[in-house]
Amino acid sequence: MYYTFSEIIFRMGIFTVSPVQFPAKVPSSYLSVGPLIFFVAFLPALTCYFCIGSTLILQRDIISNYSLSNCPHVKSALPPISYSIGVWEPQKFVWIIALMLHLPSRLLFTMTIPQIYLPGLGQYILYTSGTIEALGLICVSVFNVDSIIGFHAHAGFFVIWWAAAMVSMGIIIHLQRLIGHNHSSSYVLRMWRLKIGIMATFFAASAGCSIFYPISQNYCSVTAFTIFCLCEYSVVGLNAAYWGVYLSEFGRLYDGFEITAVKLDKSTSDEPGTRPKSQSGSQILEISR
Template identity: 70%
Template sequence: MGIFTIQPVPFPAATPSTFLPMTWLTFFVAYLPALSCYFCIGSTLVLQQDVISNYSLSNCPHVKSPLPPISYSIGVWEPQKLVWLFALMLHLPARIILTMTVPQVYLPGLGKNIMTSAATFEALGLMCVSIFSVDSIIGFHAHASFFVVWWAAAMWSMGIIIHLQRLIGQKDTDPYIHRMWWIKIALMSSFFAVSVGASVFYPLSQIHCSVTAFTIFCLCEWSVVGLNAAFWGCYLTEIAREFEGFQVTAIKPRKGNLTEGTITPIDVEKKIENTLPGAVVVKVAY
């Protein structure tokens, strides 16, 4: 039989667990979507000038755009669309972990629930924007509506993070957090400003068939992606100063006689705390 021999382990088996480094979470949540988006835009500009030359404004078929909008770069043109969907497939599991665990650094209450809801809607909005592209069966207006959901949830997340850090006094006890707090305010303000710019210059470009207005819209749209990534990168970098990563551990139900050697959730958590300091525990019951 050799290496194909399967050796059973004594039952009950050891509690299954895995460790996810904080750098992994930061990259896949904050930076991967932005890098993939910019890769799709850059590859279109460099390798597919013919595609851009054939793209015209929706209400002005005789007006050609020199820059590709994000919606077409990641949702219509290929192979960029496939690259984006692959990046999204890697991003969403990390985002789910973020949604389930990062809000736990705050005490249970309204603020924590609001932050969890905001992070959830932000992920759902991004997923719907990617699936229901501008040329999907439900059309442009539905795509734009999902983008608004993502944008509102992103603003919601930024605002509640800044507010909670002020509320608990975190920015007043650590000079590093204090500097980063002001940086996050600047990023949120810039995010809002360029979003307003995009919402103003897009209709102007369609009404007046203005290439200049559409170019400014594209630049604002590109900036929104980068500013969102920078904000989450700053926040997760702050958390990385306190936590090394996330420990995903299966927890057995509280059954049986403790004197018979049954492993309880408390035992598992104590074991993790003793062997892996600086880890956030993600409990998976089965």
């Protein structure tokens, strides 16, 4: 007896669909904190340093032809970050890929971390500054120094990112002091003091960028431009270090994020995934301890 191909597939049970009640279960997923911390805190900085290092090692011709904007006869031995991640290729594409991996995790933490603190002005400031910091990084990357809106707009977006980062750092330190969290253990106290030190160094390095860049352009000073580049590299690393310290503390308290769909019109049900009527809105994200 011979069977057709479709009959063989049918008899083997391939593509057989069994009827089940819809929905079979509440759709949900679990995101571990560890990988998210890497994507938020360290991936942008590591990618930035990779782009700089690969340019220095593999593209010496680019560096040898790079000169200061206002001093075309003055060459620089160090590439600025803006060109390394925003103009030169293939570094530009590596940075864009890293940014695409970074932003979803960053937005997730931006939405949830302020909920650790009691509702109030501090929580609102932290949420706002974190959102602006993420948007500022996007604008700095998209509107690079060679974009249609020019260098000054790129510099303006960098200032926005820097200011938002400073506010985020400061408000976290202030809120931890305000609620007494910094004295909850010796470890937390050390980390709180470390965050203060990183923030102060971040501010000093940022001040160095704003001082030495105009000096390098006005006086055609290679030394001033080199110091500017080193300060710029430091700003990136210090920002990553701050968020790495703070999110590591977060990881000591929470295992991950549980994202669950919330059913509609099930206010009286005790099923998983339903929301009581007294809780308005549609929150779908919970922090799992």
